[in-house]
Amino acid sequence: MNCPYCNYQDSKVIDSRDVNEGIRRRRQCLSCGSRFTTYERLQPTSFFVIKKDGRREEFNRMKMLTGIRKACEKRPLPTGTVDQLADDIEAKLYRLSKAEISSAVIGDMVMEGLKSLDYIAYIRFASVYREFTDITALKQEVDTLIGSQMEIFHSTSQLSLLPDDELETVTRRRQRNRK
Numbered sequence: 001m002n003c004p005y006c007n008y009q010d011s012k013v014i015d016s017r018d019v020n021e022g023i024r025r026r027r028q029c030l031s032c033g034s035r036f037t038t039y040e041r042l043q044p045t046s047f048f049v050i051k052k053d054g055r056r057e058e059f060n061r062m063k064m065l066t067g068i069r070k071a072c073e074k075r076p077l078p079t080g081t082v083d084q085l086a087d088d089i090e091a092k093l094y095r096l097s098k099a100e101i102s103s104a105v106i107g108d109m110v111m112e113g114l115k116s117l118d119y120i121a122y123i124r125f126a127s128v129y130r131e132f133t134d135i136t137a138l139k140q141e142v143d144t145l146i147g148s149q150m151e152i153f154h155s156t157s158q159l160s161l162l163p164d165d166e167l168e169t170v171t172r173r174r175q176r177n178r179k
């Protein structure tokens with residue numbers, strides 16, 4: 001919490017008391033000495049998730065996180081990436097301020113997030129979530145991904161779906177075909 005007067009990032013709490021559904025803190029800036037007040041509140045009430053079969057259950061962050069973790073298992077992602085993604089999605093969901101949110105909306109957000117992190121994790125999640133019933137649908141998804149990876153091949157930090165040499169070969173073949 002930065003000082004509203006000088007923007008200094010450190011302050012000390014000089015008084016703290018419970019108010020309605022939160023805590024009110026009187027603070028003093030350690031740089032300019034100005035006093036200001038902050039409020040700490042609980043997260044807004046949770047929302048319900050409407051499942052595919054129409055049943056509703058309270059949103060469970062842990063459940064979502066477990067799904068994402070499973071998809072990212074053994075993938076070379078930096079520590080904290082998965083939790084960060086779950087945090088971002090959770091914040092986005094709360095910002096919708098709805099009493100009920102369809103599980104499809106949440107699933108799509110997770111897929112979108114995983115797609116920008118790691119294609120393997122994305123495919124893993126998609127294959128469970130979209131319930132690819134036949135290999136053709138799965139292959140289509142993979143082909144689409146490989147196609148888009150070719151387009152952004154040189155400018156992306158995305159982890160490779162194909163081993164590098166294989167990727168080179170496919171890219172070269174495509175370039176040759178274009179000529």
Ligand SMILES: [Zn+2]
Nearest residue numbers: 003006029032
């Ligand atoms: Zn200050």
